Amino acid sequence: xxxxxxSRRLFTEEREKFIxxxxxxxARSLDELSDSLGVSKATVRRDLLSLERSGVVRRVHGGAMRxxxxxxxxxxxxxxxxxEREKGEIARKAAVxxxxxxxxxxxxxxxxxxxxxxxxxRRNLSIVTNSLxxxxxxxxxxxxxxxxxxxxxxxxxTMVGALTExxxxxxxxDKAFLGSIGVSEEGISTTDPDEAYTKELVMRRAAxxxxxxxxxxxxxxxxxxxxxxxxxxxxxxDRRPPASLAKILRRNNIKVIK
Numbered sequence: 001x002x003x004x005x006x007s008r009r010l011f012t013e014e015r016e017k018f019i020x021x022x023x024x025x026x027a028r029s030l031d032e033l034s035d036s037l038g039v040s041k042a043t044v045r046r047d048l049l050s051l052e053r054s055g056v057v058r059r060v061h062g063g064a065m066r067x068x069x070x071x072x073x074x075x076x077x078x079x080x081x082x083x084e085r086e087k088g089e090i091a092r093k094a095a096v097x098x099x100x101x102x103x104x105x106x107x108x109x110x111x112x113x114x115x116x117x118x119x120x121x122r123r124n125l126s127i128v129t130n131s132l133x134x135x136x137x138x139x140x141x142x143x144x145x146x147x148x149x150x151x152x153x154x155x156x157x158t159m160v161g162a163l164t165e166x167x168x169x170x171x172x173x174d175k176a177f178l179g180s181i182g183v184s185e186e187g188i189s190t191t192d193p194d195e196a197y198t199k200e201l202v203m204r205r206a207a208x209x210x211x212x213x214x215x216x217x218x219x220x221x222x223x224x225x226x227x228x229x230x231x232x233x234x235x236x237x238d239r240r241p242p243a244s245l246a247k248i249l250r251r252n253n254i255k256v257i258k
Contacts, residue, residue, distance in 0.1 A: 010037065015047050020066065023057065027065035027216035060219055061242050086214045086238040087111040091118065093257050094177060094212055094236045098122055102174045105202050106134045108158035108195075109179015111212040119143065128171060130159045130198060146171075151194060161194035168201045176206035182220030183213050183235070185248055187228040189221050196226035203231045215239035229254065 010018070015037055022028050022036065033048075034041045048064045051057035057064050091114030098104060098115075100123045106112050108131040116137035119125060129135055130148040138145050148167045150159035178199055180188040188211060190196050203209050211232050218241050229252050235241075236257045241249060249256060 010039075012047065012050070015039070015043070016051055019044070019047055019051065019064075020056065023064060023066040027060065027063055029063035032063070065216065065220075087212075088114055090212050090214060090236050090238055091115045094210060095119065097175060097210060097234070097236075098125070099174075100124055102126070103128070103172070105129065105173045105176040105178075105206060106131060107176075107178045107199065107202065108133070108153075108156040109212060111214065112177050112179045113137065115177060128167075128173065130164060132157045132159075148198075150198065153192060153195060155192075156195065158195065158198075160192065160198045162197065164198045165201055168198070168205060171205055173202070173206040175208045175210055176202050177210050177212060178202065179212055180217060180226070181222040183211065183217045183229075183241075183245070184219055184221040185229070185245060186221060187225050188213075188232070189223070189225050191222045191224065193224040196224035199226040200231075203227050208233045210234040210236060212236050215241070218242055218245055 018037060019033060022033060030041045030044055033044045037044065048057060048059050052059050057066055087110060090111050095115045095118035098119060103126040106115060106127060106129040113131065113133055116134055119127070119138070120141060122143075125143040126146070127138055127143050128146040128148065129138070130150065135145065135147050146167070148159050148164050150164040151161040153160050178188070181191055182189045188199075190199070209232050211234070213235060215238050229248055232254050234255045234257060235249065238258060240246065240258060241256065246256070
């Protein structure tokens, strides 16, 4: 809409339709919605309350997210487009952590995929991945590339499950870069138990576990926990986590890069 709301007064139904469209790309803050619509935060709060009563939106601290975004996981091609700019910034911050000669793991997260083109300036990397998308990006880089075998998961285009242990059990990593559907006080979670199992295997084999998570993931929980917060060393994100979560992160000595 880009300020269209400032040129004329929108009806409630129009504002709610616009808000749903914005939330379809991920959680949004009150400030973001207010600026986009050109209305007060009080007006946005009333609209969100109406949408929540209709059962399509959940209000969270400082903003809201769509319930259908919480229920499942978008296909990979859609997921790459959600908060694309923020994910690109997170990937750039994460890539800085990679040093020449590192042995690194890249999982199947759409944000993690953004690291791949940024590794061309590094030398002598050993890269292990369960992501066919990442493997495709990296196959001509000259780095040592190892692809994990397992059950193919079409939704994320990754190899997951018990068979991944055949490869991962014999390896160790300087740094593991992971994505997640949700980051809550309970830990990190995903929609697939096999994917959660593979993430847990990786975290046990990595000297430093680095989670890439945009701020829409904070406070969100999916069906399969794939590790506790104490398993994470670094979180790279686009915005400061909510106070309650930030307190637990500090307690576990987790560094937050934003």
